Amino acid sequence: MSEGEHISKHTNTMNQKDIVLQIKDLHKSFGDNRVLNGFNMTLHKGENLVIMGKSGSGKSVMIKCLVGLMEADKGSISVMGKDITTLNQETLDILRADIGFLFQGSALYDSMTVRENLEFPLRRHSEKFDGNVDTNSLVIKALENVGLAEAIDLMPSELSGGMKRRVALARTLILQPKIILYDEPTSGLDPITAKEIIILMQEIQKKYGTSSLIITHDVDCARVISDRMILLIDGINYAEGAYAQLSISKDPKIKAFFKH
Numbered sequence: 001m002s003e004g005e006h007i008s009k010h011t012n013t014m015n016q017k018d019i020v021l022q023i024k025d026l027h028k029s030f031g032d033n034r035v036l037n038g039f040n041m042t043l044h045k046g047e048n049l050v051i052m053g054k055s056g057s058g059k060s061v062m063i064k065c066l067v068g069l070m071e072a073d074k075g076s077i078s079v080m081g082k083d084i085t086t087l088n089q090e091t092l093d094i095l096r097a098d099i100g101f102l103f104q105g106s107a108l109y110d111s112m113t114v115r116e117n118l119e120f121p122l123r124r125h126s127e128k129f130d131g132n133v134d135t136n137s138l139v140i141k142a143l144e145n146v147g148l149a150e151a152i153d154l155m156p157s158e159l160s161g162g163m164k165r166r167v168a169l170a171r172t173l174i175l176q177p178k179i180i181l182y183d184e185p186t187s188g189l190d191p192i193t194a195k196e197i198i199i200l201m202q203e204i205q206k207k208y209g210t211s212s213l214i215i216t217h218d219v220d221c222a223r224v225i226s227d228r229m230i231l232l233i234d235g236i237n238y239a240e241g242a243y244a245q246l247s248i249s250k251d252p253k254i255k256a257f258f259k260h
């Protein structure tokens with residue numbers, strides 16, 4: 001048995017009842033290119049789970065399967081105990097409102113003010129608030145949560161990279177998601193701004209008890225934020241464990257991630 005498998009078995013004994021997101025035996029190929037080859041993942045309530053994998057290892061493919069943008073060849077994905085591959089569109093939309101997604105590069109609407117960017121998801125998911133929504137106070141509260149209340153009437157072009165990332169996070173938070181998927185939350189930011197974003201992610205997790213799935217290449221981000229990590233290698237969850245445990249591994253495939 002490889003060391004990776006050993007670590008995997010160890011973490012499988014964690015509490016089963018707090019599972020908010022689970023991927024089982026996920027397979028996805030493109031022709032002969034077997035990208036995911038039996039990937040498993042479990043996210044627990046309130047947990048910060050970091051997934052690391054080399055470029056091209058299949059992290060985006062996994063996320064796309066998870067949010068329904070891509071169909072897996074085999075495997076199951078369940079959110080809050082519901083298998084998303086078997087749900088109808090309406091139920092899926094309701095479930096989606098519980099999942100926040102922070103895209104790489106923020107993805108704000110450039111032609112809208114910060115306020116309008118934040119109002120957008122509220123309109124799309126008005127069912128979540130039973131039509132009873134005080135848009136203005138939700139927008140202000142979400143911006144206060146990321147320390148940017150004063151930016152409410154600015155355009156995205158007037159914001160720095162770090163501010164854009166914060167606004168994008170506020171836009172994710174406004175729907176009060178139970179799970180947040182972060183795709184490379186610190187990419188393209190200088191080290192100080194990256195650290196600010198990591199601190200903000202930690203504060204949000206503490207305040208709302210959100211469960212977070214964080215895809216990152218940034219070893220420092222992983223060290224600070226992760227309760228647990230999964231290394232996606234050869235299409236599987238090759239190794240799982242705490243940063244402290246994985247970073248001293250002697251397995252060359254695992255060691256390669258922690259070289260500075």
Ligand SMILES: Nc1ncnc2c1ncn2[C@@H]1O[C@H](COP(=O)(O)OP(=O)(O)OP(=O)(O)O)[C@@H](O)[C@H]1O
Pocket residue numbers: 030033035053054055056057058059060061062
């Ligand atoms: N739609 C597609 N059609 C064919 N091949 C694809 C498609 N999407 C992804 N792939 C292939 O799947 C593999 C994994 O790609 P993916 O984008 O998931 O990597 P990644 O781990 O997210 O990389 P990065 O860190 O560079 O973003 C790559 O070999 C890629 O070429």
